[in-house]
Amino acid sequence: MAGNRAASIDPDSLSWYEATARQRVLALTDPGSFREFLPPTERRMSPHLPLFDLPRAFDDGIVVGRARLDGAPILIAAQEGRFMGGAFGEVHGAKLVGLLRAALELKPKAVLILFDTGGVRLQEANAGETAIAETMRAIVDARAAGIPVIGLIGGRAGCYGGGGLIAGTCSRLAVSEGGRISVSGPEVIETNKGAEEFDSRDRALVWRTMGGKHRRLTGGADAFCADTVSAFRKAALALVGRAPAFDLQTLEAEQARLEARIDQFGDCRDAADVWARLGVNDPESVPAMDTGAFDETVARSPEADHDAR
């Protein structure tokens, strides 16, 4: 059984980036506590992929269910970046929407979303796009009911397209070095605007512009994790306890925060320029910093911590 195998994996050594969605869920939550909704045995697969002669997944690339985190009941969703890039299709999106709607009734301690997505699944583009809009509305409803919605980002596919907008709707975000958050992906920008605008083969540029460290330093994420499941668990527990309310005050604070960011950094060409202006002593050294050194750098960044999301 996959469950037994995953339960024997040490969360301290299991790489978030390398793990599957199901491994992440099982190792993140309290042992034996996870119950999946519409599990693969029910075979609720995409009705559309056969039209494109594409293989389907029994779970349509997302695992959803309930579990316990440090004893408290939570709802949890995890995207599988290895299936269709974790992209939102009709079934995939509807599973997340259904989970978030259930939160309103069940009042869990939190909803965790383990993002690993390239955005909308193009073969089901209209359904995926609509599901993303439904997800954002459902997150806002859950937050307004006092339920924190926490996003965890560190998977292979990153968090792109509509996934980036959903992430921006969450109460709090934890990200690892490997997590990338962005709307347009590097290839999309290059295809539309040319390699002079964004050279997608320049991986260092991708990490600097969209990666976890830049997002954390500028307040685009609220915690930075080492690439282990236990680090994400610790971050999730801490973030649940300090989720901002969803109200006018929070959004006015976010408006001020984002306007100030554009005023301050709007003329920067590169992330290193932003980091220098944030007061980072040696901005060129940021990409190579280990988690400890980076945490110290974050502690000195005025933009990193806020209740404005």
Next chain:
Amino acid sequence: MTLAEILASLFPQGHAVAVRDGLVTGTGPFAGGQMHVVGVDGDTPLGVDGALVLSRVVLDAVRASDRAPILVAVDSDSQRMSRRDELLGLNECLAHLAKAILLADRSGHPTIGLIYGHSAAGAFIATALATRVLAALPGAHPSVMDLPSVARVTKLPLDKLKDMAKSTPVFAPGLDNMVATGAVHVVLEPNLSLEAQIRALIDGMSAGDVRDRLGEERGGRPVARAIAAAIADQARLG
């Protein structure tokens, strides 16, 4: 219809709605009170700067507590695709705009989207798709991605995709397909008063998110509603 024609039909007594750098903001007299208008005109891409201009107007309306309707009128490109926008956190700025519209809705402002031209991807999600009810005018052409780009990504011949698009609304661009998925609630009649039609939409608004039910009824999203309901049922069983 052009934005000017729309505003004339919506506000026969005149209005104070202006377009600057492709961004639409202002108010007009409506149903004995006023209506706020925000939006994007002229196939303009939506970037970090524009998103924050629009969200500021929406949050100002919420703070005023006038419960006046907010119209989100859209003829946009996709999100602005640039290194600068992503460096500055475009995902946060677009999500912020959507959250402002969703907060307005929760705060008693009826929110109505009106797509009268193009819109796509992140710009569509952050604006029109964040409203409670989304109307369209004939000739509008929302899309997630154009067919040539879909062909490139899916590695399928364009001709085959064009054929498939005729029978499968779930992936093909266009207004009819977005109506079929339930994202667009209704297509308005351009020759009748938009004021009357939008008043009727506001009067008939339902409380929850009905888009998956519409998608099921119209056949554009055959399983989404049932899947979401099945998840909620299994969650309830405990």
